[in-house]
Amino acid sequence: MAQVKTEAPRELDVARLKKDFPLLAREVHGHPITYLDSAASAQRPVQVLDAMREYDETTHANVHRGVYSIAEEATRRFEAARQNVGAFIGAAEPTREVVFTKNATEALNLVAHSWGRANLQAGDSIVLTEMEHHANIVPWHILAAERGLTIRWIPVDDEGRLTLDHLEQLLEGSKLLGITCMSNVLGTLNPVADIAAAAHHAGAVVVADGAQSVPHLPTDVSSLGVDFLAFSAHKMLGPTGIGVLWGREDLLAGMGPFLGGGEMILDVRKDGFTPNDIPWRFEAGTPPITEAIGLSAAVDYLRSVGMEAVRSHEVSLTTYALTTLADRFGDDIRIFGPADPIDRGGVISFSYRDIHPHDVSQVLDEYGVCVRAGHHCAKPLMRRIGVNATARASLALYNDRADVETLADALAQAGAFFG
Amino acid sequence: MSGIEDLYREIILDHYRSPRNRGELDSPPARRVEGFNPLCGDEVVVTLDVQEGVVSDIKIAGTGCSISQSSASLMSAAVKGKPVPEVRDLIRTFKGMMSIHESTLPSGNGDSGEPDAQVEVLEPEAVDVDSLGELAALQGVVKFPVRIKCATLSWNTLAQGLDETESVA
Numbered sequence: 001m002a003q004v005k006t007e008a009p010r011e012l013d014v015a016r017l018k019k020d021f022p023l024l025a026r027e028v029h030g031h032p033i034t035y036l037d038s039a040a041s042a043q044r045p046v047q048v049l050d051a052m053r054e055y056d057e058t059t060h061a062n063v064h065r066g067v068y069s070i071a072e073e074a075t076r077r078f079e080a081a082r083q084n085v086g087a088f089i090g091a092a093e094p095t096r097e098v099v100f101t102k103n104a105t106e107a108l109n110l111v112a113h114s115w116g117r118a119n120l121q122a123g124d125s126i127v128l129t130e131m132e133h134h135a136n137i138v139p140w141h142i143l144a145a146e147r148g149l150t151i152r153w154i155p156v157d158d159e160g161r162l163t164l165d166h167l168e169q170l171l172e173g174s175k176l177l178g179i180t181c182m183s184n185v186l187g188t189l190n191p192v193a194d195i196a197a198a199a200h201h202a203g204a205v206v207v208a209d210g211a212q213s214v215p216h217l218p219t220d221v222s223s224l225g226v227d228f229l230a231f232s233a234h235k236m237l238g239p240t241g242i243g244v245l246w247g248r249e250d251l252l253a254g255m256g257p258f259l260g261g262g263e264m265i266l267d268v269r270k271d272g273f274t275p276n277d278i279p280w281r282f283e284a285g286t287p288p289i290t291e292a293i294g295l296s297a298a299v300d301y302l303r304s305v306g307m308e309a310v311r312s313h314e315v316s317l318t319t320y321a322l323t324t325l326a327d328r329f330g331d332d333i334r335i336f337g338p339a340d341p342i343d344r345g346g347v348i349s350f351s352y353r354d355i356h357p358h359d360v361s362q363v364l365d366e367y368g369v370c371v372r373a374g375h376h377c378a379k380p381l382m383r384r385i386g387v388n389a390t391a392r393a394s395l396a397l398y399n400d401r402a403d404v405e406t407l408a409d410a411l412a413q414a415g416a417f418f419g
Numbered sequence: 420m421s422g423i424e425d426l427y428r429e430i431i432l433d434h435y436r437s438p439r440n441r442g443e444l445d446s447p448p449a450r451r452v453e454g455f456n457p458l459c460g461d462e463v464v465v466t467l468d469v470q471e472g473v474v475s476d477i478k479i480a481g482t483g484c485s486i487s488q489s490s491a492s493l494m495s496a497a498v499k500g501k502p503v504p505e506v507r508d509l510i511r512t513f514k515g516m517m518s519i520h521e522s523t524l525p526s527g528n529g530d531s532g533e534p535d536a537q538v539e540v541l542e543p544e545a546v547d548v549d550s551l552g553e554l555a556a557l558q559g560v561v562k563f564p565v566r567i568k569c570a571t572l573s574w575n576t577l578a579q580g581l582d583e584t585e586s587v588a
Contacts, residue, residue, distance in 0.1 A: 029422065355485075356483065356484035356485060357484075358484040358486075358566075358569070359484050359485045359486075362423065362426065362563070362566070363423065366422070366423045374458065374460065375460050382460070388460030388461070388462070388482060389460045417423075417427070418432070418435075418485070419432070419436070
C-alpha cells in the first residue's frame with residue numbers, strides 16, 4: 001500500500017497550513033490545542049467551510065428536481081462534486097461509480113445489503129481480517145446470521161500485520177473479502193493489491209475500507225484492484241454527514257436498491273416500482289448536498305497540498321513520534337503496530353505504564369492534548385493484542401514536531417500525576 | 420491542574436494504587452456479578468456474601484480506570500459488615516450524588532453491558548454528601564460527565580447482586 005515515490009515530494013509548510021484551520025487556533029484549559037485525533041475526525045480548513053457557506057448563500061435548492069435556475073445550478077454542482085471525488089481516487093467512471101452515503105459505515109452496509117443479498121446464500125463463506133473496524137464486521141455478522149454464512153478470519157501477528165501464510169486456503173471457495181487498507185488502531189498498511197489479486201483468483205469480490213487510507217495516501221482504485229472502496233468525508237478535512245462508496249460499474253449495475261424512497265426510482269406504480277440508474281439507485285431521499293460541496297472542496301485542498309507530500313510528511317512525523325516516545329519513555333511505553341513507519345500510517349496506539357488509557361487521555365486534556373482512548377470500534381483486534389483499551393494519537397497534515405513534543409511532555413505529566 | 424485535581428482526589432489515587440478487598444470470594448456460596456462499561460472496556464466483578472441480612476464479605480475483581488477501580492474499592496470498604504438495608508441506602512445516596520448527569524448520558528457506544536438493576540436514586544439536592552465519608556471524594560467526578568459511568572459501574576453491579584441474593588432468599 002505504501003505508494004511513496006522515490007523522488008522527494010516538496011516539504012509541507014505546516015505553520016502555514018495550520019492557519020487554514022480555524023479550530024487549531026483555540027485553547028483548551030489555557031493551553032493551545034494539540035489535536036491528535038484526526039483518525040476519529042479531522043478538522044476542516046476555512047476553504048471547506050467557505051465553500052459550504054458560499055453554496056448555501058448563493059445556490060441551494062434540491063437537486064435533480066426543479067427546472068428553475070438555482071435548482072439546475074445546485075444539481076450541476078452536486079454532480080460536479082461526484083466527478084471531483086471520483087477523479088481523486090482514480091475512478092474510471094466517476095459519474096456512475098461514486099455513490100454518496102452518510103459515511104463509510106453506511107457505504108459498507110450498502111454493500112452488505114445490496115450486493116450481499118443478491119449474491120450470498122446459505123453455506124457461503126466470506127473472509128474478513130481480524131483488524132477490521134466494527135463497520136466492516138457487524139454488517140457481515142447481520143447478513144451471516146440471516147443467510148447462514150460462514151465468516152473466516154485472516155489473523156493478525158504480534159507486530160500487527162496480517163498473517164498471509166494460509167491466505168489461499170482461507171480464500172478458497174469464498175465469495176467476498178472485506179479488508180481495511182489501513183488499521184484505525186495500529187496504523188498498519190495492508191498489501192491490499194496483492195491480497196485482492198489472490199481474492200479475485202479465488203473468485204471473491206473485494207470490499208475495502210478506505211476510511212483511514214484515503215485521507216492520508218495517494219489512492220488509485222485501479223491499482224488497488226478492489227471492487228468496492230468505502231470512505232468518509234469527515235476524516236479527510238470534509239464535513240460530517242457524507243461518505244462515499246466507490247464500486248465497479250458492472251457490480252453496481254447488478255445490485256438492487258438499498259433504501260427506498262424518492263430519487264432512487266424511475267417509476268412507481270401501485271403494483272411496484274422501477275429502480276433508477278446507478279449511482280442514484282442507492283441514494284434515496286434528498287442527499288447531503290451542502291456536504292458534497294464541502295467534500296469536493298476538501299478534495300481540492302488535499303490535491304493542492306498533494307497526497308504524495310501529505311504521505312511523505314506523515315511518514316516523517318510518524319518516525320519522529322515513534323522515536324521521541326521510545327526515547328522519552330523507554331520500557332514505560334508500549335507502542336502497538338508495525339515498527340517501520342513505511343509500513344504504517346500516522347496512527348499511534350500505545351499503553352503507558354499501567355495507567356488506564358482513559359486516565360492518560362484525561363490528564364493529556366488538561367494540557368490541551370486531544371487523543372482518543374478506548375477500543376476504537378475494533379474489539380476483535382483489541383482481544384488479539386490482549387488489551388481492553390489503548391490511547392491513540394493520530395497525525396494529519398496539520399500536525400508538526402511541536403505537537404509530538406507537547407504530547408510527550410503531557411504524557412510525562414500524566415506519569416508524574418499517577419506516581 | 421485545578422480542574423483535574425477535583426477528579427483525582429488523593430483518596431481516589433490511594434484506593435486506585437492500593438485497592439481494598441481485592442479478589443474474588445468462592446462462588447457459590449458467594450454471589451458473583453459482572454458489570455461492564457463498553458465506553459472504556461472496564462469490567463468489574465463483585466462477589467458478595469450475605470449472611471443473616473448483613474453483607475458479611477465482599478471482594479472486587481476486574482480491570483478499569485482509576486475512577487472505576489477506586490470507586491469499587493471505596494464501595495467495598497464502605498459496605499462490608501453493613502446490614503443490607505443500610506447498603507441500599509448508601510447506594511441510593513451515592514447514586515444521588517452522581518445522578519446530576521447520569522440519566523442524560525449516552526451509555527458508551529450504545530451497546531451498554533451495564534447491569535440494568537433499577538436503583539431508586541435520591542434527588543441530588545436531597546443527598547447529604549457529608550454522610551458519605553470518604554466516598555464524598557468522588558463528588559468531583561460529576562464535573563466530568565463522561566466519567567460518571569466509571570464511578571457508578573461497581574455500585575450498579577452491587578445493586579444487581581443484592582437483588583439476585585434477595586430473589587433467591
